[in-house]
Amino acid sequence: MRVFEARAIFPSIAIKEPNPPRYRTVSDKLVEVMRRHSPDVVRMSIDEASLNLAGTPDLPRLGPEGVGRAIKLALRREAGECITCSVGISTSIWMAKQASNLNKRDGLERIDHTNLVSVFERLRLTDLSGIAEASARRLLRAGIHTPLEFLTATAERLRQAGMQPAVSAMWLRRLRGFEVGAFEGPARKSYSHSHVLARSTSSQRDLEELLMRLSEMVGRRLRSASRRGRVVSVSVVYRPDTDRFSRQVTLGNPIATGDEIYRAALALLAGRDTRRAVGTLGVGLAGLTHPDDDQLDLFTAVARPRPERLEAAMDAIRDRFGEDAVQRARLVGRAPVVRDRIAFGNTGHPDESKPED
DSSP states (O other), X not given: OOHHHHXXXXXXXXXXOOOHHHHHHHHHHHHHHHHTTOSXXXXXXXXXXXXXXXXXXXXXXXXXXXXXXXXXXXXXXXXXXXXXXXEEESSSHHHHXXXXXXXXXXXXXXXXXXXXXXXXXXXXXXXXXXXXXXXXXXXXXXXXXXXXXXXXXXXXXXXXXXXXXXXXXXXXXHTTTOOOSOSOOOOOOEEEEEEEEEEEEOOHHHHHHHHHHHHHHHHHHHHHTTOBEEEEEXXXXXXXXXXXXXXXXXXXXXXXXXXXXXXXXXXXXXXXXXXXXXXXXXXXXXXXXXXXGSOOOTTSOSSOOHHHHHHHHHHHHHHHHOTTSSOOGGGXXXXXXXXXXXXXXXXXXXXXXXXXX
């Protein structure tokens, strides 16, 4: 819940600053523990991971439930006695997630052919991962009111709910416990940073400085992951009415430095309504590539361009001495760098995370 909501309930609540490095450490410990039982581990988010036990020595020795209990015990012993986890066991990542949701926050549940129907009988459509309110309403219009009716629906009935053939086929397999696609995590498609201003502003100078900071942070994470991108985007939420403004541009060549991102984002920001106050500002980069995959320029030296080498050196200094150790001249003496944040649903790691403030 938001801080102001918590204070409305309990005015004297103590507010503590988040500690993203500590969260990442515990998340890394979870993955480390899981890899003792299988090399095939997929980090799904900052607080969630999946492992494939097929063919591993622990499967016949401990059984799936035994592995789950061993992971829970090791995590409590090595990450802290206050750390609990819900373990779900099934034949696919999606179905195992459904099992883990059955008994939060410290349960261990299994869904297989013996209890699939009985589990679905006690769930609502929106209890299924991937079925939000809008999807549930479409299913209801097609006469599908429960997960069990979803399970037994025909492809024609799902078409009446607005599903394309490929999507309905995917759901019919997923609901029956089949792994849809390979055992792998979601592919990273973009990097972004956004910041909610303490006070809304229409000041061009303040917005430019914030945009510069956000662009630097996006570039830093791109370089950590050895990625570049072509599609720069800017998003604005006006206050107090929460109207939105967003623009994006596709560049001719992939970029990775904060300065390149900032210059492209600044041109996009020029399209905002300058008469209105901005409450939230965000910048992102999509169309990701690896540097080794980029087309070489016939007239450019093979060595990395000087701006990239310079920013790599700045990254090394910040890694050692902190984010405020090196700043652009324009930002010296201004407000501190936008704080690190981890949005739930992301891993929080430089090559995978999507912090928001």
